[in-house]
Amino acid sequence: MTTQPPSNIGHLPTERAHAIGKRVEAFVRDVVIPYERDPRCGPHGPSEDLVKELRAKAREAGVLTPHILDGGDHLTQLETAHVLRFSGLSTLGPTAVNTAAPDEGNMFLLGKVASPAQKERFLAKVVSGEARSAFFMTEPADEGGAGSDPSMLQTTAVRDGDGWLINGRKAFITGAVGASVGIVMARTSTGDKTTATMFLVDLPDPAIRVERVLDTIDSSMPGGHAVVLIDNLKVADDQVLGQVDEGFRYAQVRLSPARLSHCMRWLGAAVRSQEIATAYAVRRKAFGKLLVDHEGVGFMLAENMIDLKQAELMIDWCATVLDSGSLGTTESSMTKVAVSDLLFRIADRCVQVMGGTGVTRDSIVEQVFREVRAFRIYDGPTEVHKWSLAKKIKRDALGKGNG
Incomplete structure (x- = not known):
């Protein structure tokens, strides 16, 4: 077609x-x-x-x-x-x-923070497409590890001679299976869970063991999402990304552009789903006329057109903010919430327009629906972003004396 x-x-x-x-x-x-x-x-x-x-x-x-x-x-x-x-x-x-993801976000981070030697050793092969990378941040929830709240980080890196020794468990590590480059986030200040450092590692490494690959609703990312054990991983000082104890600051450098890139990519998938659903609606007949001529179907496609434009404008607005030099933390949270919800509605309507065909794997629309549903959770669930925005609203209001 x-x-x-x-x-x-x-x-x-x-x-x-x-x-x-x-x-x-x-x-x-x-x-x-x-x-x-x-x-x-x-x-x-x-x-x-x-x-x-x-x-x-x-x-x-x-x-x-x-x-x-x-x-x-x-x-x-x-x-x-x-x-x-x-x-x-x-x-x-x-x-x-x-x-x-996660390669695009990792390339951006390394381009901003890595030393020339680190760029040659780790970044070049990812940019060339010869290697994939993984970002080891999230930890198992049942062990009280870091997820949406990075201050809960439990993986530790302690001084060991002329290097560091890293121990911990990670979860939902996208692309860990098959990756050649890893960025590991670990706590580096004793007793202070809000201080962390990023380390660059060559993969595979016997000290980094994939325990299992999780069966998740999405299925587009090579290597899936893994639970990983880091057991006495030894790294040298020259594998510290940037400066010691600056890991969370560097995470902010990566975070807003990576959130926005997800929005960019999935907007394309939603555009494609709308194309497919529209082609179906102008070809398939029911009750004596084309599906698109039934108000219930035509209106869903019209609503999708509106939502696609809204998503597009939010993305471009946030991109402009980032291009101004701002970290765009607030703007990227707003965009991630709005766009992930808009794209899920679009994908859901496309499935509905296509009826039984929409829930089969005969069409990519079914996969897009699953993928954008997962997007409402990764890179920060919608509710966490709203909570962060509400805190900013309160902070700004009280700071202006409007409380």
């Missing part, structure tokens, strides 16, 4: 973003989408073999890691928003062109 590409999605891009976006869109639609039914797409994401095959094709087409230019310069966030939407037109697209 051929569908029309989305027209003018997003803020008017720069010439370079427009050109890159066009190439990425053509590659995803023409090359990547046919792979969506490949048997190598499993419950824990595409296989390593499939990842390598897709990235080889992306490299040949000149669209691998399109948001990072020759010489290492990064597109602006507004330009990135334009390009990443097109990569998200397929659930395999971000993996194929190397804009997927």
Whole structure:
């Protein structure tokens, strides 16, 4: 089935973003989408073999890691928003062109914080698409570990001769299976759970053992989401990312752009779902007329059009804030909440429009529905972001004497 590409999605891009976006869109639609039914797409994401095959094709087409230019310069966030939407037109697209989580966020962080030697050792192979990475932050909830509240961090790193010894357990570590680069967050100040350090590690390492890969509602990310034991991991001083005890500050550098990138990619998936649902509604008949001519169906597609535009505008607004040099913590929380809810409503309506077909894996719409449902939880559940925003409202009001 051929569908029309989305027209003018997003803020008017720069010439370079427009050109890159066009190439990425053509590659995803023409090359990547046919792979969506490949048997190598499993419950824990595409296989390593499939990842390598897709990235080889992306490299040949000149669209691998399109948001990072020759010489290492990064597109602006507004330009990135334009390009990443097109990569998200397929659930395999971000993996194929190397804009997927957690790699995209890790590349951004290392580009900002890593030393030249660390960039050469760890970053270069991720940017080239030759390696994947994992971010080891979240810990098992049943052990009281860190999740939405990072101050609960239990993994420790203690001085050991000329290096560090790290111990702990991590959970929901996306892409740990098959990753070559790891960023491990560990507490480094005794008795102070709010102080942490990031460490760069080569993977696999015998001291980092995957206990199991969780069966989750989403299935687009290579390696899935793992529970990991870190048992006496020895790292050298030159593996400290940035400065000791600055881990949470660096996490803020990564956090807002990574949240926003999720929004960018999944907006593309929602656009594609709307295309598929629309094509179904203008072809399928019931009760003597096309589905789209039934008000209940046509109105759902109309509401999707409105929600797509709202999501797009929120993303571009937040990207502009980040491009101004702000951390954008408040703006990214607002955008993450709004966009994740909007995209879930869009995906839900697309499933509904397609009826029985919408809940089968004959269409990618079913997977998009599952993926955007999970998005309402990762990178901070909606409720945590709202709680954070409410605290800011109170703080600002009392600070102005309006309490």
